[in-house]
Amino acid sequence: MSTRELIEKEVAAMPEPLQREVYDFARFLRHKNENDSFNGLLLSESALAKDWNTPEEDAAGASP
Numbered sequence: 896m897s898t899r900e901l902i903e904k905e906v907a908a909m910p911e912p913l914q915r916e917v918y919d920f921a922r923f924l925r926h927k928n929e930n931d932s933f934n935g936l937l938l939s940e941s942a943l944a945k946d947w948n949t950p951e952e953d954a955a956g957a958s959p
Contacts, residue, residue, distance in 0.1 A: 896904075906917050946952070 906914055909917070
């Protein structure tokens with residue numbers, strides 16, 4: 896039996912909420928594999944958001 900068939904058999908025996916978790920995990924693994932290259936843009940966005948997402952920055956960017 897192939898790995899795919901073994902996985903399908905296991906998942907089919909699970910209740911729907913657990914099947915959803917398996918699906919979410921499979922998507923996570925696929926995206927993790929696709930995004931293994933360094934993505935500095937996304938990392939800098941989250942780091943800079945602390946400074947950018949402030950009332951002071953909103954006021955500075957507002958038009959007069």
